[in-house]
Amino acid sequence: MxxxxxxxxxxxxxxxxxxxxxxxxxxxxxxxxxxxxxxxxxxxxxxxxxxxxxxxxxxxxxxxxxxxxxxxxxxxxxxxxxxxxxxxxxxxxxxxxxxxxxxxxxxxxxxxxxxxxxxxxxxxxxxxxxxxxxxxxxxxxxxxxxxxxxxxxxxxxxxxxxxxxxxxxxxxxxxxxxxxxxxxxxxxxxxxxxxxxxxxxxxxxxxxxxxxxxxxxxxxxxxIKSLYFTEIHRRWDKIEGAAENTNAWLFHSSEVSFSSWLGSDSRSMYCITGLPGSGKSTLMKYAYDHPNTMLGLEKWAGSSRLCRAAFFFWNQGFEMQKSQAGLLQSLLYQIMRQIPSLVSLIEESKQLHEIWQFSELKSLFTQIMSETALTTKFCFFIDGLDEYDGDE
Structure with missing residues (x-):
């Protein structure tokens, strides 16, 4: 060549x-x-x-x-x-x-x-x-x-x-x-x-x-390949899709509707709580995939680039499925796939064949979130915080 x-x-x-x-x-x-x-x-x-x-x-x-x-x-x-x-x-x-x-x-x-x-x-x-x-x-x-x-x-x-x-x-x-x-x-x-x-x-x-x-x-x-790990999609794949009429209420008007929050300028979190086994993960997957979610987020992003990513904690899974290291590495993997130019933030000395350390993941994630030259708005869907296992 x-x-x-x-x-x-x-x-x-x-x-x-x-x-x-x-x-x-x-x-x-x-x-x-x-x-x-x-x-x-x-x-x-x-x-x-x-x-x-x-x-x-x-x-x-x-x-x-x-x-x-x-x-x-x-x-x-x-x-x-x-x-x-x-x-x-x-x-x-x-x-x-x-x-x-x-x-x-x-x-x-x-x-x-x-x-x-x-x-x-x-x-x-x-x-x-x-x-x-x-x-x-x-x-x-x-x-x-x-x-x-x-x-x-x-x-x-x-x-x-x-x-x-x-x-x-x-x-x-x-x-x-x-x-x-x-x-x-x-x-x-x-x-x-x-x-x-x-x-x-x-x-x-x-x-x-x-x-x-x-x-x-x-x-x-x-x-991007170095950030990938085998279990990265496993929990998502195990969550069954919900019928449209089961979770359609999420986008209906209410006192604090999900749709209104998506398109607002608010930097606050939208929290969904419920009893174990009540279908929170199914609802989260439904919300992440729904076209109305993208419409609301695009309205919120305006002229900025939109980047979204999701992570589903699972305490029955492997270490990377229930740790903060797994959360950060999965989010970074998804972010880098959407914005490959961010690879330039990684130091040349980084040995890509070695396992990413938690301190490296945290530092890189913090750097991306504080990058002033980046005209991007991020929205993260994090499921199963009660299944998180770690001391970080």
């Missing part, structure tokens, strides 16, 4: 270099023809060549060590010639920049005029060498996108797309646009170098951006 992305980056850098090199040779020829001795412009060309060297070094760094296809070898082979061209351009401009001390502007103009005759052939040779590399890189690019790595690049993009789908991140249009852009470039007969550079650079930027997002998704998946 990495090789498919790297070769696109390599191609983009080489095309940028060629475009830049042709621009410099054209600018240098213009300076010669004006014969006005604008030394500052020559100095600017030297700075431009420094930038070329920097870009070329970046190209060389991107050279892949895995076996290369024919198209890739053609692309990589242009790097050395571009480096040679860069060196020759530098020498030519350095020769122009030499200025004898205490000489008049007229002398400088005459000197540059002489250089026109001496360097015109060199400039044209450099220009032709750049155009040869342009042709070579275009052929390699078309072959690359039509055959060798085209399927691998699409496969790599599909892999990234799957990482996004797992976390319900909607980037379908991005992938469709990328695949269309790859096809368009592979069929392109574009003679305008600047436009081709822009197209390939745009492709590289988008691919690299999606690759970074995919890596972030993989990290988020590792964190």
């Amino acid at each position: 990495a090789e498919a992305f790297a070769i696109i980056g390599l191609t983009s850098s080489i095309l940028t270099f060629i475009e830049f090199g042709l621009t410099i040779t054209s600018a240098a020829r213009t300076i010669y023809r004006t014969v006005d001795g604008k030394v500052p412009e020559i100095q600017e060309l030297e700075r431009d060549l420094d930038e070329i060297d920097g870009r070329n070094k970046e190209v060389l760094k991107r050279n892949t060590t895995s076996p290369l296809s024919k198209a890739e070898r053609q692309i990589v082979s242009t790097v050395k010639e571009c480096d040679n061209i860069s060196g020759d351009l530098r020498k030519l401009v350095a020769r122009l920049a030499k200025r004898p001390a205490a000489k008049s502007n007229a002398w400088e103009s005459s000197r540059i005029a002489i250089q026109v005759v001496m360097s015109r052939n060199e400039l044209e040779t450099l220009r032709q060498r750049l155009l040869q590399q342009d042709k070579k890189i275009r052929e390699g690019l078309r072959s690359l996108l039509q055959r060798d790595r085209h399927s691998e690049l699409i496969e790599a993009l599909s892999s990234i797309q799957q990482a996004h789908i797992v976390h319900d991140i909607n980037h379908d249009m991005k992938f469709e646009n990328l695949q269309r852009q790859i096809s368009e470039i592979s069929r392109s007969e574009e003679d305008n170098l600047a436009k081709l550079v822009a197209e390939v650079t745009s492709l590289r930027t988008k691919v690299e951006s999606l690759n970074k997002e995919a890596e972030l998704c993989r990290k988020q998946a590792r964190v």
Whole structure:
């Protein structure tokens, strides 16, 4: 996967270099023809060549060590010639920049005029060498996108797309646009170098951006997986669903109705009490799942993001089903699934293969609840507080 992305980056850098090199040779020829001795412009060309060297070094760094296809070898082979061209351009401009001390502007103009005759052939040779590399890189690019790595690049993009789908991140249009852009470039007969550079650079930027997002998704998946425990849904699954007419009263108007509380600005708790075995857990599951609950909470959340989670204590279950550690870990698991970006709050030093300690869970939960930059409203449904077992 990495090789498919790297070769696109390599191609983009080489095309940028060629475009830049042709621009410099054209600018240098213009300076010669004006014969006005604008030394500052020559100095600017030297700075431009420094930038070329920097870009070329970046190209060389991107050279892949895995076996290369024919198209890739053609692309990589242009790097050395571009480096040679860069060196020759530098020498030519350095020769122009030499200025004898205490000489008049007229002398400088005459000197540059002489250089026109001496360097015109060199400039044209450099220009032709750049155009040869342009042709070579275009052929390699078309072959690359039509055959060798085209399927691998699409496969790599599909892999990234799957990482996004797992976390319900909607980037379908991005992938469709990328695949269309790859096809368009592979069929392109574009003679305008600047436009081709822009197209390939745009492709590289988008691919690299999606690759970074995919890596972030993989990290988020590792964190979310570390918060999961086997019994996390067991109590919920054991609670039978209630008939609609049995608990419909919950949403009827009363002195302090549940519906009114859901949509109000109140930060207070809504407590449901009853005798053991009276169906409190069934009622809680009914309330959590009911569409009217979501309508009320969405009204309460307004323009803020809404995040809800539930936990059902069970004293007949395993330790994580009746402890505060189980409560916090379950809530964090549900929160992270809805807001994966919160993974950034977890320190890099956290060993995800190790069991989460209660102090870590409490610290992370407190940090999320106090995150001022987070425009989110949380609603938690906690059932069976009388079945909680612990000293925390």
